[in-house]
Amino acid sequence: MVVKTAASVLEKFSTRRENLIPMLQKVQEVEGFISPESIKLISDKLRISENEIYGVSTFYAQFRFTPPGEHSIYVCMGTACHVKGGQQILNMLEYELGIKEGQTTEDGRFDLNRVACLGCCALAPVIKIDDKIYSQMSVLKLMDVLEKYTQSVEVTDE
Amino acid sequence: MSKTALNKRRKTAEIKWKSLEENKKPILFFGAATCGNAAGAQETIKAAKKTLKEIGVDADIIEVGCIGPCYLEPLMDIKPPGKPRICFSNVNEEKAEKIIKRFFLKDEIPKLGLVGHFGDNGDYGDDIPRFYDHPMIKPQVRIVLRNCGIIDPSEIDHYLARDGYVALESVLSKPWEETLDLIKQSGLRGRGGAGFPTWKKWKFCRDVESDQKYMICNADEGDPGAFMNRSLIEGDPHAVLEGLVIAAYTIGASKAYIYIRAEYPLAISRLEKAISQMEELGLIGENILGSGFNLEIKIKEGAGAFVCGEETALIASIEGNRGMPRTRPPFPAVAGLWGKPTIINNVETLGTIANIIRRGADWYTDFGTEACKGTKTFSLVGRVRRTGLIEVPMGTTLRKIIFDIGGGLFKPFKAVQTGGPSGGCLSEEFLDMPVDYENLAKVGSIMGSGGIIVLDKDTCVVDLAKYFLKFTQQESCGKCVPCRVGTRHLVNILEKITKGEGELSDLEKLEKLGESIKRSALCGLGQTAPNPVLSTLKYFRDEYLAHIIDKRCPAAVCRDLVVFRIIPEKCTGCQACVKVCPTGAITGPRSEPHNLDESKCIKCRACYEVCRFDAIAGDAIEIVSGEDKS
Ligand SMILES: Cc1cc2nc3c(=O)[nH]c(=O)nc-3n(C[C@H](O)[C@H](O)[C@H](O)COP(=O)(O)O)c2cc1C
């Protein structure tokens, strides 16, 4: 597989301002986060100051500015999940991983994030690890799921 | 594509659909929308394929969208040759194997997870019920959701075979005035929250002279706890797209955008696929169906900002800026995207349009109330038995929605929250109120986009108000002071109360501050942000008082006001809780009541859950608050 870089994926965009957010999204998709270098690349290409790009990108919750962990955990903090105990799930994850939401574990295995709603509210509470959604979570179920990811080095969605 | 070519294609599509209905070999349908997948549908599909292979049954597999009762997912339907589909619920891998084997090897219809069949009465004898007689489905009227869970959303032919794009064809052959008039007659109001008459908005835009106009579909669905729009797009993307093209034609726009939240990857890919199918058939592009009308559709992914559901913020976001709302007027219908006249409609509004055009305004106005016509989709979630997506006529009562369709609660009812972070909490006395825009607004809540969250006695309304305020405070774009600073203060006061440090005067402060934010904030986000606090203060004041005076959380939710306790008389000493406690707060030898060291307890609930589900005693751990906390 060819490793895509920010520079290579940015090529296909035109220099219209409207492409700023799609460019940031694409960069994050291939690099996992928005680095100062990619901000500079976008700035040169769109002729918008780096300052302004930071202004736009920090406005949106989607963008992160530090490298993600090997596995990204998203805890749904939507209303349906909240009333079914989503906060407990987040607390437990913070305790088990020893980090706060928004941080990455020291060994780089996990990053922990909150998300506003994953659209599976009828199966609340839910969490997402990488691209897989786990529904109807409980603290106990969470412990089982986490174990899957901490024990084996390679967990695929299969 | 010309009209004749489309009609030819429709004929082929109808033949395809018919051969599906009169199938020669069995077909298995799986609900594989995001919710189905989250419940494990993909694993079930794999298991089903394996079993079919093992027993040598040649069957087709079709992935469909969500048909509504998400609590029954994963759903699997088996359609024997030439007979109606039979739906099974909660089909995990193991169950799939069992059901398939019994069905095909023993030639029986297993009762295991059986929901019902999609045919007419008696198609399968008397002991197999009809799917549409299921108590969650029967009271519903499915107009917008008519294809969801029925058709393969990735097949444009399925949509065409079910009268897809008939409405577009008819609209394009007439002057725009006729469509506008029809939508006016239908009384359709925007489903995005405000309920503004759709035709009026369209007319504003139509009446403005401009070289360029834009049509935007708002698929941002920011209300956390609501998923109607996601479900519709995933289950029937062409229904939304057909509405979008019709709207664009009526207002005279040649460019359209779909602004969709990035958290919905499946919905985005369904849209991408559907748009490319439309391109192939010439349903978008130049000279659509020979009418001379041109339209280009682009998808824009949101980036995780609730306020971007607000139309002026949404426009700023598409333009590549921070998603900050601006004051209106000028309204987007006059000066919107890049200063050009722009109409923004919600997914469900657009999903309704083709139905109205096909079946007529009179048919549509038969549903609903005097002021609100038609149907509304709701996501019914929270502490109700049957959770999922439903569609009912406007004016249906909350009682019918929660108790008939939703099957009631497991524990006593406390409140229902509608309208998301901008809405309010309603108590039992409002259950018989017919749901429409005006009624909900009158009692301090709103319709919003259609989230209904049911709360039982184990939900703390003060905690819920704090939750919503934290959400709006975090999502406030920061442009206006009342919202940026005001919501922060509301959160601080609520934090204080839920910690047991509140004072009586705080209640008055909440009310005063809430009212002034409502009056002075710039956009809808701030103007409605205090609703969750104000409505709970009005209908559930005693719960605030319990937190303030008794330092007690009646629902035993607020962390600082509860303790976990082992009831020695009930504890059998099975050690289940000792094993799961992450901090070692619980100790004790086997067969003797265990001890819980409060100073080590982080209140994670692991022991509480394990005692209820896995332990011998079942209810030996309690969470208590207030006077019984001793
Ligand atoms: C803070 C805020 C968030 C909103 N979020 C959404 C949303 O997620 N989806 C939506 O369709 N409308 C949302 N709206 C309403 C839109 O501004 C707009 O009224 C609506 O999309 C118009 O479509 P309609 O006429 O079809 O209802 C929001 C409004 C506000 C103030």
Ligand code: FES
């Ligand atoms: S509230 Fe958690 S998925 Fe919607």
